[in-house]
Amino acid sequence: MYMSSPLIPFVDLQAQYQALKPQIQQRINAVLDHGQYIMGPEVRELEERLEAYTGAKHCITCASGTEALLISLMALGIGAGDEVITTPFTFAATAEMIVLLGAKPVFVDVEPDTCNINVALIEAKITPKTRAIMPVSLYGQAADMDEINAIAARHGKLAVIEDAAQSFGAEYKGRKSCNLSTFGCTSFFPSKPLGCYGDGGALFTNDDALALACREIRVHGQSRRYVHSRIGLGGRMDTLQCAVVLAKLERFEWEIARRMELGQLYNETLDALGLTRVQQRADRNSVYGQYTVLVDNRDVVQKKLKDAGIPTAVHYPVPLNLQPAYAHFCCADCTPHAASVAKRVMSLPMHPDLSNLEVNRIASALAETTV
Numbered sequence: 579m580y581m582s583s584p585l586i587p588f589v590d591l592q593a594q595y596q597a598l599k600p601q602i603q604q605r606i607n608a609v610l611d612h613g614q615y616i617m618g619p620e621v622r623e624l625e626e627r628l629e630a631y632t633g634a635k636h637c638i639t640c641a642s643g644t645e646a647l648l649i650s651l652m653a654l655g656i657g658a659g660d661e662v663i664t665t666p667f668t669f670a671a672t673a674e675m676i677v678l679l680g681a682k683p684v685f686v687d688v689e690p691d692t693c694n695i696n697v698a699l700i701e702a703k704i705t706p707k708t709r710a711i712m713p714v715s716l717y718g719q720a721a722d723m724d725e726i727n728a729i730a731a732r733h734g735k736l737a738v739i740e741d742a743a744q745s746f747g748a749e750y751k752g753r754k755s756c757n758l759s760t761f762g763c764t765s766f767f768p769s770k771p772l773g774c775y776g777d778g779g780a781l782f783t784n785d786d787a788l789a790l791a792c793r794e795i796r797v798h799g800q801s802r803r804y805v806h807s808r809i810g811l812g813g814r815m816d817t818l819q820c821a822v823v824l825a826k827l828e829r830f831e832w833e834i835a836r837r838m839e840l841g842q843l844y845n846e847t848l849d850a851l852g853l854t855r856v857q858q859r860a861d862r863n864s865v866y867g868q869y870t871v872l873v874d875n876r877d878v879v880q881k882k883l884k885d886a887g888i889p890t891a892v893h894y895p896v897p898l899n900l901q902p903a904y905a906h907f908c909c910a911d912c913t914p915h916a917a918s919v920a921k922r923v924m925s926l927p928m929h930p931d932l933s934n935l936e937v938n939r940i941a942s943a944l945a946e947t948t949v
């Protein structure tokens with residue numbers, strides 16, 4: 579009987595494309611017609627739109643969310659001998675860019691209920707080498723950014739970089755994610771809350787000097803054409819991808835509102851069924867970049883849901899400090915909550931074109947598999 583259940587997409591980029599087809603095609607055709615594939619007018623147009631949206635003074639688009647993190651760290655001059663405090667319960671790119679620059683990631687454990695960095699544990703990890711704190715707004719919900727900013731200010735103005743790859747559009751005490759700290763870095767990977775049709779990303783700051791540094795780093799450290807004032811990289815976002823994001827902005831407010839509505843429906847339905855889920859704090863709105871629950875016997879639950887036409891994913895199965903490439907930065911049992919939630923987290927289908935009926939079907943199927 580399960581076999582007749584229609585498959586629910588984990589994310590539905592096709593439905594979104596169908597809803598925006600004329601706008602997307604018009605925007606893409608405009609780029610093909612004017613031919614400025616690198617740093618065309620759509621690049622600055624998108625940056626201005628995103629500055630207005632987030633309230634941040636500067637938006638600098640980048641080749642990806644990973645490059646946004648890298649460029650931010652480079653603009654701060656972080657490198658060999660420096661330490662950056664971050665969470666081990668994230669996608670590898672967060673800590674990877676710290677290591678790539680020769681600095682050391684210092685892993686701080688997470689809160690077991692939100693899976694975000696536990697701010698109460700940060701200060702004990704600050705040393706004279708600490709240069710920055712890099713929290714992740716995991717699953718679309720900001721970390722305790724004001725507390726993190728206050729800790730950073732108390733310790734000689736450490737920089738704070740929000741890895742907001744999953745949280746574009748989220749709010750924290752009425753302010754937008756990406757505009758909560760020294761830098762906010764987001765990703766336009768297709769499945770993120772605001773996605774393009776390839777790789778893309780952006781970083782945000784209110785600091786004029788850092789913004790200028792990031793703009794130069796993005797184009798091989800050039801302050802003018804062929805004047806290389808600093809070491810940079812090729813980190814631009816394609817004009818075509820900026821055009822895609824511009825078209826998608828037409829539906830973005832609706833999509834974010836719908837994500838929040840669906841997240842709320844999931845919360846209420848799962849709570850009523852007595853299931854365990856990632857918790858939301860009252861002073862912030864998650865955009866549910868992922869909708870994530872905690873289950874025991876995850877492999878079995880995933881298999882049963884798959885048979886019922888419900889795809890799931892695991893973000894993330896192994897914390898970074900237990901990964902081969904990062905293990906030497908932190909003892910294996912230093913972050914017990916990260917180790918524990920990594921064994922239990924499971925993300926359910928979440929996208930703005932999901933229906934209330936589908937949420938109910940997913941919640942009931944989950945309740946059946948976990949009894």
Ligand SMILES: *Cc1c(COP(=O)(O)O)cnc(C)c1O
Pocket residue numbers: 642643644645668669671672714741743744764765766767777778779
């Ligand atoms: C997706 C993601 C990134 C990387 O973004 P890309 O655009 O794929 O480079 C970094 N950090 C987190 C938390 C992410 O989810």
